[in-house]
Amino acid sequence: MTAMTREDVTAQILTAKRQAGLTWEGIAETIGMSPVWTHSAAMGMNAMPADKATALVTALGLPQEAALLLQESPTKVWEQTIPTDPCIYRFYEIVGVYGPTLKALIHEKFGDGIMSAIDFDMNVTRVENPKGDRVKVEMSGKYLAYNAW
Amino acid sequence: MTAMTREDVTAQILTAKRQAGLTWEGIAETIGMSPVWTHSAAMGMNAMPADKATALVTALGLPQEAALLLQESPTKVWEQTIPTDPCIYRFYEIVGVYGPTLKALIHEKFGDGIMSAIDFDMNVTRVENPKGDRVKVEMSGKYLAYNAW
Amino acid sequence: MTAMTREDVTAQILTAKRQAGLTWEGIAETIGMSPVWTHSAAMGMNAMPADKATALVTALGLPQEAALLLQESPTKVWEQTIPTDPCIYRFYEIVGVYGPTLKALIHEKFGDGIMSAIDFDMNVTRVENPKGDRVKVEMSGKYLAYNAW
Amino acid sequence: MTAMTREDVTAQILTAKRQAGLTWEGIAETIGMSPVWTHSAAMGMNAMPADKATALVTALGLPQEAALLLQESPTKVWEQTIPTDPCIYRFYEIVGVYGPTLKALIHEKFGDGIMSAIDFDMNVTRVENPKGDRVKVEMSGKYLAYNAW
Amino acid sequence: MTAMTREDVTAQILTAKRQAGLTWEGIAETIGMSPVWTHSAAMGMNAMPADKATALVTALGLPQEAALLLQESPTKVWEQTIPTDPCIYRFYEIVGVYGPTLKALIHEKFGDGIMSAIDFDMNVTRVENPKGDRVKVEMSGKYLAYNAW
Amino acid sequence: MTAMTREDVTAQILTAKRQAGLTWEGIAETIGMSPVWTHSAAMGMNAMPADKATALVTALGLPQEAALLLQESPTKVWEQTIPTDPCIYRFYEIVGVYGPTLKALIHEKFGDGIMSAIDFDMNVTRVENPKGDRVKVEMSGKYLAYNAW
Amino acid sequence: MTAMTREDVTAQILTAKRQAGLTWEGIAETIGMSPVWTHSAAMGMNAMPADKATALVTALGLPQEAALLLQESPTKVWEQTIPTDPCIYRFYEIVGVYGPTLKALIHEKFGDGIMSAIDFDMNVTRVENPKGDRVKVEMSGKYLAYNAW
Amino acid sequence: MTAMTREDVTAQILTAKRQAGLTWEGIAETIGMSPVWTHSAAMGMNAMPADKATALVTALGLPQEAALLLQESPTKVWEQTIPTDPCIYRFYEIVGVYGPTLKALIHEKFGDGIMSAIDFDMNVTRVENPKGDRVKVEMSGKYLAYNAW
Amino acid sequence: MTAMTREDVTAQILTAKRQAGLTWEGIAETIGMSPVWTHSAAMGMNAMPADKATALVTALGLPQEAALLLQESPTKVWEQTIPTDPCIYRFYEIVGVYGPTLKALIHEKFGDGIMSAIDFDMNVTRVENPKGDRVKVEMSGKYLAYNAW
Amino acid sequence: MTAMTREDVTAQILTAKRQAGLTWEGIAETIGMSPVWTHSAAMGMNAMPADKATALVTALGLPQEAALLLQESPTKVWEQTIPTDPCIYRFYEIVGVYGPTLKALIHEKFGDGIMSAIDFDMNVTRVENPKGDRVKVEMSGKYLAYNAW
Incomplete structure (x- = not known):
């Protein structure tokens, strides 16, 4: 085997x-x-x-x-509840600081629901800037409305 | 007072x-x-x-x-290490699943460094889509290179 | 106010x-x-x-x-990461014991994806049984396939 | 040996x-x-x-x-208090969001007690649906009443 | 109200x-x-x-x-995952030290299953002893066999 | 060696x-x-x-x-603060639900003190019962009074 | 009342x-x-x-x-698993660094057992010293041998 | 090498x-x-x-x-935040129960400061006692006053 | 009162x-x-x-x-094991990334010991810099050597 | 390979x-x-x-x-959320005790922002002192202002 x-x-x-x-x-x-x-x-x-x-x-x-x-369909595991690597932590921090804002604006624009992390895509680009180049991250996820039954 | x-x-x-x-x-x-x-x-x-x-x-x-x-400069506090609200959790999940990918691509495009979460902006838009409208989140943060001294 | x-x-x-x-x-x-x-x-x-x-x-x-x-769209919060109430804990235990099984069978029947907890409904019924009545819980959630891009 | x-x-x-x-x-x-x-x-x-x-x-x-x-009777161990895999996490989320509801309805239909996770069975089926097929999960557990002595 | x-x-x-x-x-x-x-x-x-x-x-x-x-059916909550009070901690310690032993002997005497904590009773008595009186705790719970289906 | x-x-x-x-x-x-x-x-x-x-x-x-x-005197280690195995968890649950009760009754019967988990013994027996056999667990520990000095 | x-x-x-x-x-x-x-x-x-x-x-x-x-017999509660106050933390640190040593020497001097924290007393004194006065802490607890049955 | x-x-x-x-x-x-x-x-x-x-x-x-x-100067690591071994746990418990008391008495006898865990020594002795021999632990650490500047 | x-x-x-x-x-x-x-x-x-x-x-x-x-001598308490405020987190991150380095260099320069956080002072200044002003933090703590006895 | x-x-x-x-x-x-x-x-x-x-x-x-x-750009990982080594812990303690102070003074001197831990350098020196030599740690990080958009 x-x-x-x-x-x-x-x-x-x-x-x-x-x-x-x-x-x-x-x-x-x-x-x-x-x-x-x-x-x-x-x-x-x-x-x-x-x-x-x-x-x-x-x-x-x-x-x-x-x-x-x-x-094969992998089991997605991350071992650090709060990531320590500074490059990854900054994204965790953004979720902490702006998470309630993302929620409020999604609700305002779509209704009661969420952005899917499964029907989802993302890309990263470098944007030139005279004050220092910038990292641009674009995420796109399907809006999913909560069901009422 | x-x-x-x-x-x-x-x-x-x-x-x-x-x-x-x-x-x-x-x-x-x-x-x-x-x-x-x-x-x-x-x-x-x-x-x-x-x-x-x-x-x-x-x-x-x-x-x-x-x-x-x-x-006044607020102390930014979030009480749930892992957010429970489904709308916010999905963003935490994205950091868990794609964090190492964001790090690898930033390093590939810029060198050893990070995307700032301070010199940072973000916007949320609704994108129409016949298969279901999508949430688009765009983040932009200044690239910061690690110092060597 | x-x-x-x-x-x-x-x-x-x-x-x-x-x-x-x-x-x-x-x-x-x-x-x-x-x-x-x-x-x-x-x-x-x-x-x-x-x-x-x-x-x-x-x-x-x-x-x-x-x-x-x-x-209003509520922020969904639960304070106990692991619920202590025995009635609720049993469902947490089921997720711990049978979570990998649910994942494996969803993948086998649908492909690489998940059951939505948003486009979701559930009902609880009492089923008579001579050895002791049983609680029946039926969950139904839309299958969401992972995106590849 | x-x-x-x-x-x-x-x-x-x-x-x-x-x-x-x-x-x-x-x-x-x-x-x-x-x-x-x-x-x-x-x-x-x-x-x-x-x-x-x-x-x-x-x-x-x-x-x-x-x-x-x-x-042999296995020791059932799961290492992640909160599962990270999205497919399993959704079930954890359902327990968080609907756990108090399951408890309230079990009490209303049966009295003070729980659904057993031991005298228990479950099955998963695929349900066709024009808006997207659905995952159906059916759980059945014996009702156990709290003892008073 | x-x-x-x-x-x-x-x-x-x-x-x-x-x-x-x-x-x-x-x-x-x-x-x-x-x-x-x-x-x-x-x-x-x-x-x-x-x-x-x-x-x-x-x-x-x-x-x-x-x-x-x-x-009313109360929600059973305990706030300290590991109890600090010495009198209660000793019982937590007994579960830690002797938990695998209780499991092994229940399996040996009954088969694959558990002792119910719901169909359960307990009493506490004082037992005189010349070397110092002893606390006697007797627990009795219904044996529940795992289901196979 | x-x-x-x-x-x-x-x-x-x-x-x-x-x-x-x-x-x-x-x-x-x-x-x-x-x-x-x-x-x-x-x-x-x-x-x-x-x-x-x-x-x-x-x-x-x-x-x-x-x-x-x-x-040799072993170092007693258990790695799961909250045991996941259902057979062991039920005993943890009993400590959570009945811990304060055990404390109150020990104090009522003996005074301010605890049951020792060191000068301690325990046995497990099977008790036949027409409604389903029961697991009987008997613990006995020496009462230890708090010192005042 | x-x-x-x-x-x-x-x-x-x-x-x-x-x-x-x-x-x-x-x-x-x-x-x-x-x-x-x-x-x-x-x-x-x-x-x-x-x-x-x-x-x-x-x-x-x-x-x-x-x-x-x-x-009344108080429920002893401390809310910080690891104390933050520097004066108290130092004692936690001593238990971390010297705990295995205390265990080894108690076993060497007494046999398999522990020092009681219940039949216990402690005092704190100031000891003059030309290099800087010292805090002296003396603890005394009854030795308790593990039972074998 | x-x-x-x-x-x-x-x-x-x-x-x-x-x-x-x-x-x-x-x-x-x-x-x-x-x-x-x-x-x-x-x-x-x-x-x-x-x-x-x-x-x-x-x-x-x-x-x-x-x-x-x-x-070589070792990195001091202990892996269990709360020690499980009963012999070591009792010392953790003593810090939890008597930590605030040690702090209050050090402040009363010395002023605002702490007992050093670095400029520190400890010894363990067996003290005969007709009611059961006792473990005596003596700790001595230099008093360190907080700086004000 | x-x-x-x-x-x-x-x-x-x-x-x-x-x-x-x-x-x-x-x-x-x-x-x-x-x-x-x-x-x-x-x-x-x-x-x-x-x-x-x-x-x-x-x-x-x-x-x-x-x-x-x-x-009065205050009990120093911080409630967030890992601070969430970005300004404070950066200092936590510095301890995580450079802690082993600080330890290695203190040992190399002084011997086996630590920098005191009690006999300690610190100041913060603004340093002008054409590429962007810098925060300068200076800490000074007494070296404390481990005791051997 | x-x-x-x-x-x-x-x-x-x-x-x-x-x-x-x-x-x-x-x-x-x-x-x-x-x-x-x-x-x-x-x-x-x-x-x-x-x-x-x-x-x-x-x-x-x-x-x-x-x-x-x-x-290669390393993933920065530290495994102990709260470091146990006394030499490293003291720096963690300093962040706990003085973190809010560092934040307040940075805000007072610079405005709403942080000290970068990326565009950052640090050095350690030994300072002779008749009362005992001192460890001097100097950190310097670029000030980063929060963006408003």
Whole structure:
């Protein structure tokens, strides 16, 4: 029986990427998906459709079995309730500071409901600015209305 | 001595808004700021410049003392480490699932650093979509590079 | 300015219900909704449409202002991360024991996605059984597929 | 002495299932039990009667020793107080939002007591719906009345 | 509308007991129940049948409304995950040290299942002993077998 | 130098017991101690006197070194503040619900003090009952009075 | 009915002490007990015998009812799992750093058991020292051996 | 490169001590230090001066490299915020119950400040007592006054 | 008896400061202490010597009783284990990121010991910088060497 | 594929440093950076520019691959929310006690904003003092003003 795990696949992807001097943008372009989704799926936070999994495995020279594992629905786990890495913490802080505001404005614009984190996409871009370039993060999620029955 | 607190001002704003049938979009337009920032400052998560505080107090018919309190630098507190409200939790979940991806792409595009949550702005819009309208959230924060010394 | 809060409305509902000797089933029937949703909205865990809020306020003899508050989108808060009440804990335990099973079967039947807790309904019934009557809980939520982009 | 553990058996089941291209529904049918219970017992969250353990071991071609381990009473452990996986979290959220409602209605229909999570069964089905198929989860647990002595 | 709460009733019971110089044993005897159950129901951790609630209210000279509240199904809450009071902590410690042993012996004597904490009773007695008197605690709960389906 | 640890001894005991088809009751009888204490000491939650350690090691055919380790004073550790296993959780729940009652009755019967969890013994028995057999747990601990100085 | 609580008595003691310019040493001497025990009982962490409660109430000019409350067995609660006050934290730190050492030496000197925190006394003294005076804390607790049965 | 770690040294000390049948008192006498400090440093909670490290390594027949590691300044870590072992927990309990008392008496005897846990020593002795021998723990720490500037 | 508490004094100071349009720098200068210490003592995180307490009370026009309370040794409490306010969190983050570095360099420069947080002072200054002004924080604490005995 | 990790590099640095008898000051001087930054980057809490990574690898005789890993942007993780090591805890305590003061003075000197922990540097020095040498820690971070939009 095989012992290859999802963690093995992630490690193989990272090593192959480092050795080949690739970028996430480049890998994403190769398989025809966005960089955000590509990184996320490579790290085991999203499942890949079969063709994308095969394309990734081929591009990085991984064993075929890896393509099967990349298609499985991963259990999404994060171990730090409050992230310590400063780059990630800042997003946690934004949710803490602006979470009630996001809620109030979604309710004002749509009614009683939420933004889906499942039917969701996101991208990150660099915006030039004379006072210092800026990170732009755009999220888009389907509005879901609460049911009343 | 006066006993008016920041919490009193928030409560007065909410009551005045409900009684006058206003929206956050409308209030924001009245004081010439964005809805996100206006709600956030009204809730005590941001400090208001003097002219905006005065404009808000005038628009809602609050006592002048409220304008002073709105200008003070608030201590930003959130009591739930993990928010329970579903609308806010989804944003926490996005940070958990996509946090490492945001970090990887920021590093790829900018170098070793972070997106500021202080020199930061955000807006929320409704995007029509035949499969169901979508919530669009755009964040923009200044890139800050780690110092080496 | 008024000082009536959502908590006040909940307390008024509970008192009126006790004094009139009503049941949740009866109240739900009066306003034409299910008992689960009716109790949940009365407790401040769901927002009421205007007609239902008015019907409830009329049925229980509450002040008209309560109808406005019942229509506001409530912030859903639970204070005990792990509930202590034995009746509620058992459901937490079911999620702990059977959560991975629910995930595996949803993935097997639908693909990579989740059951919505927003586009969702639930009902509780009593099932007679010679070995002891049973509680039947039926949940139904829309399947949401993860997006790939 | 043997070193086979319950975790080994779980891993062997998952690998055999993947290599043979089986489904939980199919495995469950083979051993004559429900898919929910079969997955749960295979994952080490329920003990198997001897005949079911033997049937499973035979069907998947596992060593006989695995059948003994599948019959042992497992210690049920979940490591995340609040589950992070979105598919499982939604059920946690339902308990948070609707837990007090479930309690109130059980008390109204039965008296002072709880729904057992031990004398309990559950099933998951796919319900077609033109607005999007729905996940249906049905739970049934014996009502247990509090003792007074 | 009345504002009497379950906490009010508990406070009235404690005050009446102190002023009348009663004991829990005595109160329990008066209403014909055990001391453990009587104290527990008086503290809001169990609901009282109507006749017992009336008997208690009469014995202590409380208002009739208290009898209604004593019959409601209380939400059982404890605020300290790990109790600090040394007398209570020792029981928590016993569960920590001997919990796996209780589980192993219940499984050995009964099969895969648990001792119910709902269909349950307990009593406390003083046992004379020349080396120092001992506290004897006897618990009895119905065995519940896990269901397989 | 030897590398045998207390965990190794526990694992050897469990394997030997399974392979020999023994029960805890039987092992306890063999070494002339109670089942509760025998299981607890075998699991590393109590230290064994030399003669009992030797008797256990002989009965199960373990290496002599194991007898030395069984005599060492173990550090008692439990990793889950709130146990998740349903069989153990029910005892935690009993402490939460009835802890204040145990305290009140101990104080009423003995004075200001506690029941020792050190000078302590416990046994578990099966009690036949036409409505379903019951688990009986009897605890006995020395009363310890608070010192005043 | 009276509404005086244990917290009221503590507050009255502190105020009376401040207004009369007393010290804990002085109060302790007046009632013939140690300063440690006197402060602890005054703060609601120990119960007072009747004569000491009367002596304290008389010395500070408190109402007689306070003497009854001082004799009740208090529930000992501390709200900060890890104390923040630096003076108290240092003792927590000592338990963290030297706890395993205390355990090892108690076992070496006495056998398998513990130092009681109930049959316990403690005193604090100032020791002059040319390099800076030192705080001396002496604890004495009865050794309790684990039971084997 | 060497792979010996501080944990290796601790394990070697424990094994050598067990095999040679030594006590902490005996080891401490051999190296001319107190038993408390000797155990603490051997367990990696204190750093050893070079001569003491050499003496310990020689006495127990450990490799010379161990002496270097014993001199390094260890990071003091304890993993259980609230210790579960009953022998250690009792000291945690003492800090919880008597912490405010220690603070009040230190302030009364010295002024606003603390007892140092760094310039600190402790010893444990057995005190014979006809009612049962007692554990005596004596702590001495330098008084440190808060600075005002 | 008086009911003035330390929290009352803090509130009075803040109100008087706001109404008089004072700054912490100005208040500190008035009483002849540093701004850091002055703010800290005013907030109840340090005790004031009698002359400074009197000076503060006089300068702000507070009642004389406040001066007594300002001299008491406060219990230092912070309620958020991890601070949420971004300005304070950044300092927590610095301790997380650079804590091991501070430890390593203190050990390299001084030996095995710590920097005191009691015999400690700190100041904050603004440093002009063409790329953006900088906050400078200087801390100074007495080195304390671990004792060996 | 290579299996060298960032943890391997850290371990190699520590071993090489110990074997060569180097200090952090010395290593920092060799690569022309500060000791604080050098230790931090060596421990995996900061990324190194290519020339510094090469200089470090050369100075310590590490494999070239290590230089690549030292340039990667590390995920900054600390596992103890509240550090237990006394040397690090004291800095946590300073943030707890003086955090609100730092916030108040930054706001007074700069306006509504924070000190950056990213555009940040720090150094540690030993200051001789007849009453005992002192640790001086100087932090400097860019002031960042909150945005209003």
